[in-house]
Amino acid sequence: MKASAFAYARATSVENALDLLSVHGEAAKLLSGGQSLLPAMNLRLIAPELLVDVSQLVELRGIVVKEGVVTIGALTRHADLLKSPEIAAHAPLLMDAVAHVAHPAIRNRGTIGGSLAHADPASELPACMLTLGATIIARGPSGERRIAANEFFVGIYETALTPQELLVAVELPVTPINSTHFFHEFARRHGDYAIVGLAAQASVKDGGFADLRLGFFAVGDRPLLANSASKLVDVVITSAVLTEAASALDDELDPLEDQQATPAMRRLLAKVLLTRCVFALLARPDLCAGVSA
Amino acid sequence: MTSDKANPEALSALDRPNSYIGRTVPRPNLDRLMQGRGLYVSDVELPRMAHVVFLRSPHAHARIISIDASAAKQMPGVIAVVSGRELSTVITPWVGVLSHLKGLKSAPQSAIAVDRVCWQGEAVAAVVAASRAQAEDAAEHVLVKYEGLHAVTDMRTALDPATPVIHASLGDNLAFERIHDAGAVDQAFAESDEVVDAEFVFGRHTGVTLEPRAVVADWNVAEARLTIYQGTQAPHMVQNIAALHLGLKESQVRVVCKDVGGSFGIKVHIYADEMATYALSKLLRRPVKFVADRVESFNTDIHARDHRCKGKIGVKRDGTITAFEIDDLTGIGPYSMYPRTSAIEANQVVNLVGGPYVTGNYRARARVVFQNKNVMCQYRAVGHPIACSVTEGLVDLAAMKIGLDPLEIRRRNLIADNAYPCASPSGLRFEQLSHHAALAKLVQMMDYDALRAEQAALRVKNVHRGIGIASFIEVTNPSAAFYGVGGAKISSQDGVAVRLDAQGSVICQTSITEQGQGSESLTAQIVGSVLGVSMDRVRVILGDTDNTPYGGGTWASRGAGIGGEAALQATKVLRKNILDIAAAILQSTPGELDIVNNAVVKVADGAPRIDLSELARIVYFRPDTLPPGVQPELMATRHFVPREYPFAFTNGVQASWLELDTDTGFVKLLKHWVVEDCGTIINPQLVDEQIRGGVVQGLGAALFEKCVYDERGQLTNANMADYLVPMSGEMPDIDVGHVVSPTLESELGAKGAGEAGTAGAAAAVTNAVNDALKPFGAIVTEIPLTPQVILTALGRI
């Protein structure tokens, strides 16, 4: 389990990194935290000729809140998110989510840019980007591009980025004051990738939802912002309504089979999450009875 | 801790002032290991050392048409690329059978495959280079042409006439079959009020040692001697086998075993790639290092369990268990492992089912079949988790059927504590067990009635918790009955030499080995206690065939019980010899003297008479001052092997308390209890650590661990992301209690404790899950108990 030989360049600036990418094209790979890239290289699943190490570009690390927007640099580490007062105040969903990403040793190195670029469909952060309506900012040879989160993830480990582009930051609208959130995932062990997970943000009014965004992960080849959420907005929530929303969700899912779960099990768990999310956000355990997940 | 010592007078050598026996003292090797100064095989660097990487078969079963290594040989750093045929000039093949396992058959296995590969991961060529990375690079350029053969993967159809036979010379795919029939089983079932049956399914899993298997083999041409540095549990066994197959005398092979990063039975076998490494060193006349990486560990470290066992129990309405019957099937891969064989686990299942209970009616069949998957062999608690899960699962099903509490059915059927010595229906002889005392203690520790009340209260709130109980017996301190009688050169005796050095410190050489259990610590505790010196004066040397007495090593929960007794007896001799000299020097008699706190004292008033350092100074440097005719012998050696009982059985009981999410199938372990009886406890903390570690491995099997093969024989989860080992986040608190019934076979009275935790953990958890499932009318008898399995049983998916 030794990586095959590769060349290494430590980028001195974003421009330098972009130059290296445009010279070497697909033979090069960006290195941020290395927590997904290096295991794959050691297993010889991939063998890039050149690693462009961007991890020292301090200008890409950090969190800034300005004019209702939270900007997170691509090299901001999972551990940074977890202890950031800005994230706690303005994107608390993200804080809950990051606590489920791997283990402390990995969170100390793994970055948000690496996680989004890697686009594992079972990852927490990509789904949060959908839920929170993030914009992903990429820089390439022809300048900067702003990509809406719902257009960014296009398949398993596939994004809208080109091999010449560097993800530099993400922007999130500051979470409104009266908004609440729910995050939960089912995993066999703490720190494992989820079997199914849900990152939800809602605004609750008069015992119902004025707004509800449901970002599911590990339910298909990419994170899913569920349309079925609309069935729960501006209506009186009853068991029947919830059952209907769950069945609409079922139609939206296209779960994969893997070691942990069959598609049927993923469908079931996604519906359980939906129900539990609604119970929790509305504080209405009474809905329990009569809902068929 | 209860210490009902059966006969305290037998423990006199240990009950001395300042005895370390029964005390928690830190391991002597702790600081060294914690400061990173351990010496593992991968730390060993020798001049001219090369690294070997094995090119492994991607097919489960295929003919090797050709191997083209010409490009690989041109790669940087490459020293040699060696095929199985080339290596066979240096090393002979082997067959993993033992004569006492009647009918066991297997085919000759080579260090590197010749002509045919029989499992995905079997080595087809060795690439030797100046570094591991260079060897891996070159391995990618070795071109092997294969012709795929039908892979036999499903144990259930392995014996069908339509299934191809893996080794034509054997005639069929049946490696071993054992049938046992005791009492009057049919009659007992006929007279039962209820007969319950079930099929129990056990996932294939493996040991996942933190340090992978590793070898440095150094053939020294000038000395005509091979030194093998290896993390093994049995150095003398490795010495014997390496010599045998390399055409050497045992005296030409030295096995050195320094620190070992976990073994669990994984490192007690002879692996083809390790044999190949010894042979490569001889062939290339230089040191060669092999360190398995994680992927090849999953593909080649022995797997275990993988049983399907049908079980049947008869019970009377009053709770009397009338009979047990089992039909066990297991698939062991393409070869029986060498030299301990792959029939032992099934054999143990037959031996152990029903073992804690009174009924004498027991019928069993076990069949062991070949398949094109990785080899299977003995892993911690060999056969016990299967026998215990089947027995305890059946007992609970019977209790459920007649509406009896799981505790009560056990109380009514466990062998009475005063019924010993006696024998089990499979003929195992028990010296002294304590099932009822252990159960009573467990009930008190877990506050059973309160838990039942809590369970009932939570059911109303739709929270489903379960309690599971599992009594077990455990084979420890094996005599020659295990391997020796079958012709294996695996010693069942162990030896210890102790000597007093010139400044009054003690050097102790023992043939047991240390892989983290605390062998070093318990040996020093015994030597220090018996001699009367402080532990920091005792230095223990293990793991070197040149420098320790001949012996078995550490496996089958034998280190403390057998090696510990040898240490005790050797130290008693040394003590006597020291007192003889002291009497001569002091013009006293040995009977008037004792050794306490590193000095010879007068028994009558405890007054120090002469320091051991002073005595040693006289003996070694001024022997001229000793009376004529006195020849001091400040070194003593003793060996020990149990002779009366083939095995020192231990017993115990475990309980699990867990919560089941019936919407998702997830299990949350809340608490686990163990009460066990390993006889004399030398170091309570070491015993408790062994129990807890064993439980965790059992919980891994219960909930997480499984080697997942597809129908073509491909292992699909050979990495730490997909093969789930138990981690601390999911582990409950584990409370450990003891009952102490020392064995009278030794003065020490210690039995083994290393495997008891693993034996019963999965059974307790499965029973608890079924207890939680009770209102749903669902039953699971398959481990690991994944959410998928539980949801399926609940009919939710």
Ligand SMILES: Cc1cc2nc3c(=O)[nH]c(=O)nc-3n(C[C@H](O)[C@H](O)[C@H](O)COP(=O)(O)OP(=O)(O)OC[C@H]3O[C@@H](n4cnc5c(N)ncnc54)[C@H](O)[C@@H]3O)c2cc1C
């Ligand atoms: C044991 C373990 C458990 C884990 N569990 C989880 C988990 O539960 N949930 C989870 O979400 N993740 C998990 N991870 C992955 C972890 O979160 C990684 O940090 C993350 O996936 C990748 O971030 P990184 O900075 O390490 O990226 P790297 O490994 O450096 O890179 C990953 C990929 O992204 C590309 N890339 C990196 N940075 C950029 C950039 N700025 N622009 C464009 N492309 C870029 C790289 O070229 C590479 O292809 C786990 C990892 C391990 C080792």
